[in-house]
Amino acid sequence: MSELYKLDYESPIGVIEISGTNDAISSIMFAERDIKINIMQEQTPQVLAECFSQLDEYFKGERREFTFPYILEGTIFQKNVWNALTGILYANTGSYKDIAVSIGNEKAIRAVGSANGRNKLSIVIPCHRIIGSNGKLTGYAGGLWRKEWLLQHERNFN
Structure with missing residues (x-):
């Protein structure tokens, strides 16, 4: 190792x-x-x-995508969720249901939420871009205030 x-x-x-x-x-x-x-x-x-x-x-508002190599450490399901999260573009948002549908398992909304919460690559795997189906902010391991800041930051530079 x-x-x-x-x-x-x-x-x-x-x-x-x-x-x-x-x-x-x-x-x-x-x-x-x-x-x-x-x-x-x-x-x-x-x-x-x-x-x-x-x-x-x-x-600084100069980068929207990340290109350095990273390792996803988790189950196959978690990796599928995290890969799907990278499809949510800068300054956009999605829901747990959107991700569940995109990985072909639309009933796995709670499991998607759980995988989202285990993401170890903050910002790069953009779990901060996940909001509730009702448009409200949902949990974020770094704190909702950081999630709100990151979303606003991206809107400011879009």
């Missing part, structure tokens, strides 16, 4: 901890702390530096 590296990105909505190997990113999660503890150094793998740079471009 490859060594795991971590790097913090200080976003406008809190510290984001990036984790990955020399080859791919495995996690991008909001850290519930105020200070960065991992800083970019010479030995920081290129893929982490690229993820950091692309997140920075996203928060």
Whole structure:
């Protein structure tokens, strides 16, 4: 197994901890702390530096898609859900039902919600773009205030 590296990105909505190997990113999660503890150094793998740079471009409104390599770690069903989430374009939204239908299992709405909540690649796998069928914000592991901020951010740069 490859060594795991971590790097913090200080976003406008809190510290984001990036984790990955020399080859791919495995996690991008909001850290519930105020200070960065991992800083970019010479030995920081290129893929982490690229993820950091692309997140920075996203928060500056200069990037809508992510191109660095990442690993989806989960069940086949979860991976199907997460892949479907990447089909929700920048500044757009969808519902759990939309995702269930897109993966050919329209009755799996609750399971889609559960998979959505287990997404470890925040922002890149855009679970923040999922809203309720009624148009209201639904849960978000990073907090509803962050979800609202991200949706507004994308609308501002669309």
